[in-house]
Amino acid sequence: MEQTQADKILEIGILLAAERNYDELLSKIVECAMELTQSDGGTLYLYEEDQLKFCITKTLSRHVNRKGMSGEQYPPVAMDERNVCAYSAIHRKLLNIDDVYSCEEFNFSGPREYDKLTGYHTKSMLVFPLVNHEEKLVGVVQLINAQNEAKEVVPYKKKYEKILESLGSQAAVAVSNMKYVQEMEQLMFTITQVFTDAIDTRIPYNYYHSRNVYLYARELVDYINRQHEQGLCDRSFTAEERDELLMAALMHDIGKMVIPNEVINKTTRLDKRQDLVEERFEHLAALYYIDYLKGRIAGEEWEKTGEYLAQARVRTEEINVKPHLSDEDVAYITDLASRVYTDADGRQIRYLTPEEEECLTVRRGNLTQGERDIICSHVTYTETYLRKMNFGKRYPHIIQWTGAHHEYLDGSGYPRGLKGDEIPFEARILTVVDMFEALTSADRPYKKSIQDDKAFAMLADMAAEGKIDKRIQELFQAAYGEMDEKPPLSQWHDS
Secondary structure, three states: OOHHHHHHHHHHHHHHHHOOOHHHHHHHHHHHHHHHHOEEEEEEEEEEOOEEEEEEEEEHHHOEEEEOOOOOOOOOEOOOOOOHHHHHHHHOOOEEEOOHHHOOOOOOHHHHHHHHHHOOOOOOEEEEEEEOOOOOEEEEEEEEEEEOOOOOEEOOOOHHHHHHHHHHHHHHHHHHHHHHHHHHHHHHHHHHHHHHHHHHHOOHHHOOHHHHHHHHHHHHHHHHHHHHHOOOOOOOOOHHHHHHHHHHHHHOOHHHHHOOHHHHOOOOOOOOHHHHHHHHHHHHHHHHHHHHHOOOOOHHHHHHHHHHHHHHHHHHHHHHHOOEOOHHHHHHHHHHHHOEEEOOOOOEEEOOOHHHHHHHOOOEOOOOHHHHHHHHHHHHHHHHHHHOOOOOOOOOOHHHHHOOOOOOOEOOOOOOOOEHHHOOHHHHHHHHHHHHHHHHOOOEOOEOOOOHHHHHHHHHHHHHOOOOOHHHHHHHHHHHHOOOOOOOOOOOOOO
């Protein structure tokens, strides 16, 4: 092999090893093979499911450059030895044919039919298999019509055979390695999906939350990239940045798995304490009645106290489920909690415990400040668990982005109270889509579901107040308007 050819093979090996995009890798394999042999055309088939599936084809003289699994135009090649590509694959053998029209060994009805339809003339052909370091068949490359300097079709030179066998090995290893990486990434993505589903299942009203945040983030990122291509947006995402943000969207709430169910699924202010309060009122009524029977209190006091306890039961039930409490509601609970029953031995029973009073005086929603703090701690737990996962260089920002998805630009968010540029652009995206999903999702214990337009109006108000990124809010609203299918969805979809 000439030194220049050896150098070329080394350059191609480096080029293939450095490529990170799967489609581009396959394209480069065909292009390199065509360039080395001065071929007019080349086709790559990948070996999958015991057949050769069309992947990419190029014909320079016809300006043909087709990519992807185009089953309608190019059906899979069966592993029949009469087919030249199948023979090369089965026997792991390079085939060099001077003239397909004079070759009787293989069935060339396909190329001949193509020539008849297009006016093209297929003559010389060189086919070589892609076999990796584990001796596994990866695919086959078919080259057609080698050309001399005068652009005349000539047979393939014998010296090309060793070169292409070397290229075939390098290409097969590169494809295999990239497939392994893709499989590992898909495995990680699938595990994350299952993990996310398991977490969301703990929260009945929240079942689709993480997947919807993922879907919204995906739509927004893709919309931003389309806008960038049109010169309408100064931001864009590479494929790697897109993957990392979507992984962060999936994992943004994994810390919720350690939040107690009695807090995260709390449906009313008292929740399970309601039964204890009602039982206590009945018990107090019985104690007052015993006191009346034993003459420790007068009949009038018994009647008055019994009526008060009955009313207290009704009133606490109402306050327990009210969306918002008035000053009168809070004053009533404060007065009720101050009342104490004392028996003949001086033992005391409070009408409401301090914990019950705290719950029943929550002005808005169901959670006390302590319970809110517990809920908010899910961000810290998310960071803690993600630090235990080795993302390496593939996803270096996931912890930072997920840890800031509840931060506001004005510093009023949590857990660190970050402000302005301290909050990464990607974290701001998570904030917007997470809030929209929470606002529009099915009814939750602490709020009713609202319509999309109202949710966007609320986000716009928050942007005007300087809490969330106005540009992201506007981009997301535009992206949402272009979505063909709106969440919630029962299945995961990826692209």
